[in-house]
Amino acid sequence: GDSVTQMEGPVTLSEEAFLTINCTYTATGYPSLFWYVQYPGEGLQLLLKATKADDKGSNKGFEATYRKETTSFHLEKGSVQVSDSAVYFCALSGRGYQKVTFGIGTKLQVIP
């Protein structure tokens, strides 16, 4: 079945540091790929998505590129802020009816 692999963390960075959170997936066909973010005490919200190979999703300075050849969708940001502290979930949807499969989530802590 479908699966998503990402590190749990926490990842601790200083403000303005470069961020990479790795995400790899297993799925048949051509799934859509997502990054969701969960701020403390809140539900998840979509950060960015990509729907086909080589697509780049971007939002709020975050980027991720759909790499079919390496089955990856790594999240990057050039300069993190304290306000980026949250849990980040990689997810895929590929088998109809929105059966979204989530990774375990990576907690990011940004310190001033």
Added chain:
Amino acid sequence: NAGVTQTPKFQVLKTGQSMTLQCAQDMNHEYMSWYRQDPGMGLRLIHYSVGAGITDQGEVPNGYNVSRSTTEDFPLRLLSAAPSQTSVYFCASSEGRATNEKLFFGSGTQLSVL
């Protein structure tokens, strides 16, 4: 714009008690779903619905019932709570069934079963 509303935010139950977690959306979304979030396991799909009167099981449906009598509401019922059901529960919706559509999440219900 309320979006997806979940109640209650917190709940403590004793083993064997029953309760209903409420979920309502005001966006006229066709698709609704329930997830549970556990440490080290991410989010796992419990049940989902693709429209009023239509529900189906997800990855971890045992111990939970759902119904969808209206487009707006999708309650999750625990018939006999067990400590293994201690978790954070999220309701989500999306406009359609396509795999590239984003999910809108409620703010969650934190449930403890003693």
